[in-house]
Amino acid sequence: MNLSTHVLDTARGEPAGGVLVHLYRWSGDDWIGVAQGRTGTDGRLHSWAPEPRWCRGTYRLCFDTAGYFGLGAFFPEVSVVFVVTDAWRHLHVPLLISPYGYSTYRGS
Numbered sequence: 199m200n201l202s203t204h205v206l207d208t209a210r211g212e213p214a215g216g217v218l219v220h221l222y223r224w225s226g227d228d229w230i231g232v233a234q235g236r237t238g239t240d241g242r243l244h245s246w247a248p249e250p251r252w253c254r255g256t257y258r259l260c261f262d263t264a265g266y267f268g269l270g271a272f273f274p275e276v277s278v279v280f281v282v283t284d285a286w287r288h289l290h291v292p293l294l295i296s297p298y299g300y301s302t303y304r305g306s
Contacts, residue, residue: 199252199282202290203259204305205241207266209296213241217266221246224256232257252285259291267297276300 201221205214217237222229233246257280264274278291290305 199285200288201246201250201252201257202288203237203243204290204292205237205243205261205266206292206294207241207296208294213237213239214266214295215239215241217241218262219243220260220262221250222258222260224258229258252282254282254285256281259293261293261295263295263300266295272298273300276302278302280304 203219205217206212207214215237219235219237220231221233223232224230233248233250235243235246237243259278259280261276261278263276264271276293276295278293280289280291282289291302292305294301
């Protein structure tokens with residue numbers, strides 16, 4: 199499986215470049231850090247470091263929105279929890295952000 203994300207700033211109408219994203223996996227009693235990356239100028243996260251080893255389970259993407267909007271960010275972090283049932287399948291999790299709101303969905 200591979201995972202991609204795309205962060206769009208809906209208030210500015212353009213990609214959100216430079217957003218730090220952390221990936222975690224639920225281990226049964228705590229979240230374990232798996233990988234991290236930063237969106238490019240096109241708002242897309244092109245590569246994870248280190249490259250994750252995928253398995254079924256529950257994962258969490260944490261987007262550092264305070265790093266993008268600044269210290270006064272109303273939502274300083276956006277966490278998106280999702281479940282991987284097929285480790286071979288490509289998943290795309292886009293995030294639409296603005297200073298006072300966000301939304302996400304399962305993309306293709």
